[in-house]
Amino acid sequence: MRVLGIESSCDETGVAVYDTERGLLSHALFSQVKLHAEYGGVVPELASRDHVRRLLPLVDQVLAEAGLSRQDVDGVAYTTGPGLLGALMVGAMAGRSLALAWGVPAVAVHHMEGHLLAPMLEAEPPAFPFVALLVSGGHTQLIKVEALGRYELLGESLDDAAGEAFDKTAKLLGLPYPGGPELARLAEQGVPERFVFTAPMIDRPGMDFSFSGLKTAVRQAVARLPTPLSEQDRADVALGFQTAVVRALEVKCRRALQATGHRTLVVAGGVSANTALRAALDRMAAKERGRVYYPDLRFCTDNGAMIAYAGAQRLLAGEQVDSAVTLHARWPLTDLQPPGQSAGQAA
Amino acid sequence: MTRLLALDTTTEACSVALWEADGLVVYDHTLEPRSHTRRLLPMVESLLAQAGWSLTQLAGIACTRGPGSFTGVRVGVSAVQGLAYAAELPVLSLSTLDVLAWQGVQTQPECRHWQVAMDARMGEIYCADYDWDPATGLHRTTPEQLLKPDRLTLLAGPDVGRIGAGWALPELAATGASVDAALPHARSVAAWAHELLGRDLADWQPPHQLQPVYLRDQVADRRPAAGG
Numbered sequence: 400m401r402v403l404g405i406e407s408s409c410d411e412t413g414v415a416v417y418d419t420e421r422g423l424l425s426h427a428l429f430s431q432v433k434l435h436a437e438y439g440g441v442v443p444e445l446a447s448r449d450h451v452r453r454l455l456p457l458v459d460q461v462l463a464e465a466g467l468s469r470q471d472v473d474g475v476a477y478t479t480g481p482g483l484l485g486a487l488m489v490g491a492m493a494g495r496s497l498a499l500a501w502g503v504p505a506v507a508v509h510h511m512e513g514h515l516l517a518p519m520l521e522a523e524p525p526a527f528p529f530v531a532l533l534v535s536g537g538h539t540q541l542i543k544v545e546a547l548g549r550y551e552l553l554g555e556s557l558d559d560a561a562g563e564a565f566d567k568t569a570k571l572l573g574l575p576y577p578g579g580p581e582l583a584r585l586a587e588q589g590v591p592e593r594f595v596f597t598a599p600m601i602d603r604p605g606m607d608f609s610f611s612g613l614k615t616a617v618r619q620a621v622a623r624l625p626t627p628l629s630e631q632d633r634a635d636v637a638l639g640f641q642t643a644v645v646r647a648l649e650v651k652c653r654r655a656l657q658a659t660g661h662r663t664l665v666v667a668g669g670v671s672a673n674t675a676l677r678a679a680l681d682r683m684a685a686k687e688r689g690r691v692y693y694p695d696l697r698f699c700t701d702n703g704a705m706i707a708y709a710g711a712q713r714l715l716a717g718e719q720v721d722s723a724v725t726l727h728a729r730w731p732l733t734d735l736q737p738p739g740q741s742a743g744q745a746a
Numbered sequence: 747m748t749r750l751l752a753l754d755t756t757t758e759a760c761s762v763a764l765w766e767a768d769g770l771v772v773y774d775h776t777l778e779p780r781s782h783t784r785r786l787l788p789m790v791e792s793l794l795a796q797a798g799w800s801l802t803q804l805a806g807i808a809c810t811r812g813p814g815s816f817t818g819v820r821v822g823v824s825a826v827q828g829l830a831y832a833a834e835l836p837v838l839s840l841s842t843l844d845v846l847a848w849q850g851v852q853t854q855p856e857c858r859h860w861q862v863a864m865d866a867r868m869g870e871i872y873c874a875d876y877d878w879d880p881a882t883g884l885h886r887t888t889p890e891q892l893l894k895p896d897r898l899t900l901l902a903g904p905d906v907g908r909i910g911a912g913w914a915l916p917e918l919a920a921t922g923a924s925v926d927a928a929l930p931h932a933r934s935v936a937a938w939a940h941e942l943l944g945r946d947l948a949d950w951q952p953p954h955q956l957q958p959v960y961l962r963d964q965v966a967d968r969r970p971a972a973g974g
Contacts, residue, residue, distance in 0.1 A: 492821055499829065
């Protein structure tokens with residue numbers, strides 16, 4: 400079964416074709432980062448406008464690269480939440496309309512389920528059950544995953560998402576939007592332990608996170624430095640900040656593995672591309688006799704491939720949605736059901 | 747035999763029409779707010795089933811590309827992009843203001859000059875003026891514009907028609923002009939498409955060229971990219 404996947408929940412237009420027998424056939428992405436950079440953040444109306452411009456050319460591109468004609472698509476999957484409603488609407492309406500006109504089934508995909516399953520696109524995919532750390536600009540969650548659609552929340556951020564903390568700290572250090580990845584690069588030049596920030600909430604039980612206090616601690620440390628900040632000062636602060644975030648994530652992931660008895664940790668979302676995080680989690684998992692799975696770097700951030708994959712799994716299990724398109728700005732992952740036990744949409 | 751699917755989602759109304767050479771075949775509409783994404787495609791499916799048509803039998807799809815509610819415009823444009831791309835159909839991209847003017851002409855053909863005003867929210871209107879002559883057709887005489895209502899030049903005379911929900915805004919209602927505060931609908935989209943086809947003026951486009959026309963393009967404030 401060849402499934403066209405469409406992602407448009409925020410500032411990336413992603414389209415891909417996944418074949419349930421041959422794997423990922425093609426994928427294409429248009430990132431709007433430059434469009435939003437001059438505003439210092441994603442402008443929802445501009446994001447929606449750009450999705451309308453980019454979508455069909457990307458569909459054309461992925462079909463061509465997969466060597467498929469328009470009639471070769473057996474199903475369409477599109478993100479219906481969580482995300483920016485206006486942005487979601489573009490991909491969902493176009494996706495559902497494509498399915499209607501092709502006369503093929505359609506399925507509504509939860510954006511975070513897409514992220515969670517992205518490591519399944521790899522040559523050596525993880526097997527259920529596992530613990531998933533979803534870590535991005537919008538989410539920091541630890542999820543116990545028993546099977547497709549069987550998710551239990553173990554812990555989450557009580558305030559900022561980890562990726563959001565990266566972006567805000569980067570802004571504080573004068574890095575251009577979106578600063579998270581830039582901050583990680585800067586941290587590579589930092590002197591270890593010149594700035595030591597307490598890893599938030601590791602001294603408390605449970606698996607929740609908090610990153611806003613850390614952001615404040617960084618701001619106070621920066622305020623004590625001579626201005627303008629030297630390149631080395633910025634790198635040292637960046638490293639101190641990143642080390643604290645990574646430590647917090649590592650400690651809570653270990654607790655999650657211990658609490659569930661699972662040996663497999665799946666890490667997905669934009670921050671899962673972070674090299675320091677990967678190194679720390681790999682070390683931790685080795686000690687726990689476990690293993691960590693990550694998506695390919697191309698599929699850490701938003702993309703169509705993960706939506707095509709997640710949609711294909713639900714379509715294979717017989718799930719499909721009718722042509723009434725329902726979108727969800729907010730949509731807890733734990734509201735999802737295994738395929739066949741819901742209409743693929745939140746209640 | 748020219749069969750058309752026509753739809754309009756640019757205002758709080760959402761409507762779909764199927765049209766054949768000699769007129770309207772079937773039509774459906776809803777005024778339920780914020781329901782366009784849920785209602786549009788089921789309406790398309792149900793009308794096609796009622797008429798016993800398949801998409802592949804159509805000559806093309808006509809839709810309003812704006813101006814109108816940003817979200818509403820994108821619901822229709824995204825749907826038509828998808829339908830037309832998959833069914834390999836061409837698209838007729840029509841101005842909502844033109845469609846409203848034609849809607850007016852249908853009800854009051856004696857009016858030779860038309861002023862169309864849509865409610866653009868934020869105290870503004872989308873508007874354009876038209877001349878109508880049965881021999882030469884309907885012609886827009888101004889650009890499509892986003893205006894404060896008090897900047898609109900009112901045309902005078904007994905043969906001036908005024909249509910659109912913009913005329914219900916307090917500043918324009920106060921002019922006392924006789925108006926039809928109508929919303930656009932897919933019957934008029936189909937009728938206007940049919941008129942353009944009849945006059946050999948229809949500009950069929952491939953679906954990816956169907957793009958919204960918003961008129962209001964100042965939608966965000968630029969801020970410094972970093973710092974602060």
